[in-house]
Amino acid sequence: MRSTQVAIIGAGPSGLLLSQLLSRQGIDSVVLESQSPEHVQARIRAGLLEWTTVQLLEAAGVGARMLREGLVHDGIDLAFANGHHRIDLKGLTGRSVLVYGQNELQRDLVQARAASAAVLWQVSEVMLHDCASTPRVSYTHAGSRHELRCDFLAGCDGYHGVSRASVPRAQRAQYERVYPFGWLGLLADVPPLHEELVYAHHQRGFALCSMRSRSRSRYYLQCSLEEDLAQWPDSRFWDELRARLPDCYAARLLSGPSLEKSIVPLRSFVTEPMQFGRLFLVGDAAHIVPPTGAKGLNLAAADVRVLWQGLTEFYRGGSATLLGEYSARALGRVWKATRFSWWFTTLLHRWCADPFAERLKEAELEYLAHSAAASRSLAENYVGLGFDQPEAP
Ligand code: APR
Ligand code: PHB
Numbered sequence: 001m002r003s004t005q006v007a008i009i010g011a012g013p014s015g016l017l018l019s020q021l022l023s024r025q026g027i028d029s030v031v032l033e034s035q036s037p038e039h040v041q042a043r044i045r046a047g048l049l050e051w052t053t054v055q056l057l058e059a060a061g062v063g064a065r066m067l068r069e070g071l072v073h074d075g076i077d078l079a080f081a082n083g084h085h086r087i088d089l090k091g092l093t094g095r096s097v098l099v100y101g102q103n104e105l106q107r108d109l110v111q112a113r114a115a116s117a118a119v120l121w122q123v124s125e126v127m128l129h130d131c132a133s134t135p136r137v138s139y140t141h142a143g144s145r146h147e148l149r150c151d152f153l154a155g156c157d158g159y160h161g162v163s164r165a166s167v168p169r170a171q172r173a174q175y176e177r178v179y180p181f182g183w184l185g186l187l188a189d190v191p192p193l194h195e196e197l198v199y200a201h202h203q204r205g206f207a208l209c210s211m212r213s214r215s216r217s218r219y220y221l222q223c224s225l226e227e228d229l230a231q232w233p234d235s236r237f238w239d240e241l242r243a244r245l246p247d248c249y250a251a252r253l254l255s256g257p258s259l260e261k262s263i264v265p266l267r268s269f270v271t272e273p274m275q276f277g278r279l280f281l282v283g284d285a286a287h288i289v290p291p292t293g294a295k296g297l298n299l300a301a302a303d304v305r306v307l308w309q310g311l312t313e314f315y316r317g318g319s320a321t322l323l324g325e326y327s328a329r330a331l332g333r334v335w336k337a338t339r340f341s342w343w344f345t346t347l348l349h350r351w352c353a354d355p356f357a358e359r360l361k362e363a364e365l366e367y368l369a370h371s372a373a374a375s376r377s378l379a380e381n382y383v384g385l386g387f388d389q390p391e392a393p
Contacts, residue, residue, distance in 0.1 A: 010157030014283030016109035048294035050384030070100035132277035
């Protein structure tokens with residue numbers, strides 16, 4: 001039977017980054033992934049990195065292309081009431097964010113791990129055994145059944161994975177909020193509307209103008225959950241986006257043929273705890289946030305950082321103290337990002353015919369634009385919180 005120190009389920013950003021960081025500490029891992037490398041690299045997701053995520057990727061030795069090609073953003077734009085207001089992230093917090101597509105990052109990680117034999121692609125029927133004391137994973141690869149013995153298991157297999165599902169329901173608490181709308185996304189090779197991201201609140205619904213590079217744009221429209229993609233030819237998308245932007249932006253929006261179009265539902269989800277014996281849940285396997293503010297990937301990276309530190313301490317010095325704190329340390333940050341994503345989503349979207357709630361949102365947007373304290377709170381959360389206690393003022 002093959003054995004390793006850490007068996008990692010899933011080769012998304014969480015699994016590959018953990019494997020990469022561990023290998024640089026001389027800790028052996030095997031990653032089991034159900035899809036092919038081509039499939040995981042083709043997935044289109046948000047592309048906004050907090051600075052602590054950038055630093056972790058550099059520490060993992062996968063930062064070179066990201067720093068070369070990523071776009072540093074020092075602010076974001078809030079558009080409402082036919083006007084717009086810049087939130088000066090850098091001025092308010094001293095930090096910036098980096099725009100770098102998650103699929104580019106995934107490609108860098110796949111390439112870094114490709115050099116090792118640590119990733120097994122297209123495995124199926126993955127089962128976790130004996131997570132409490134002597135963990136093992138059984139799986140099918142290239143037509144035959146195998147077993148992998150390990151010291152620890154990292155469940156990095158996303159929301160639909162097997163890891164969380166392996167823990168009896170009675171041993172975990174789940175918290176969930178499903179939002180009554182989705183995002184219709186469109187990717188196109190046109191220059192972005194603006195040099196920074198534009199978050200637009202409008203009576204017709206929320207819109208986001210994001211980008212992947214100086215020549216590739218990513219746009220989103222709030223849509224109903226019943227929306228049918230077939231009813232959204234490109235021309236309808238561009239018209240609707242224009243209608244939700246202030247006149248000054250609508251007039252200069254450049255449209256073009258879509259490279260991709262899709263609808264995603266929005267949800268908040270947290271499972272507690274994130275550790276069960278020798279199994280640790282990481283990233284989307286433990287929590288989901290709505291995409292407003294792009295916290296998903298950054299939270300996953302933060303989990304990886306905490307687990308990597310714990311495993312490094314364990315293998316270097318034999319102490320399991322940090323490992324034992326994994327769940328509490330990760331969840332502290334998870335709940336703060338869950339709160340922020342929920343708040344930002346609620347503020348910017350429109351979904352119930354409640355005029356009182358809508359007037360409150362308009363008042364809050366005005367307040368945000370004119371209060372340094374409120375702007376700073378948004379900026380602080382947007383660029384990402386620090387790792388221990390709240391940062392000193
Ligand atoms: N066996 C093996 N692999 C599995 C299994 C399984 N039973 N189930 C799922 N997987 C794989 C998926 O194919 C996927 O490649 O696990 C991986 C999970 O990757 P992600 O869903 O990307 O989750 P994670 O790595 O935690 O990434 C964090 O940040 O921007 C957000 O949600 C976005 O994916 C992103 C996340
Ligand atoms: C994206 O570019 O896909 C993106 C950016 C910022 C967000 C959400 C999504 O808040």
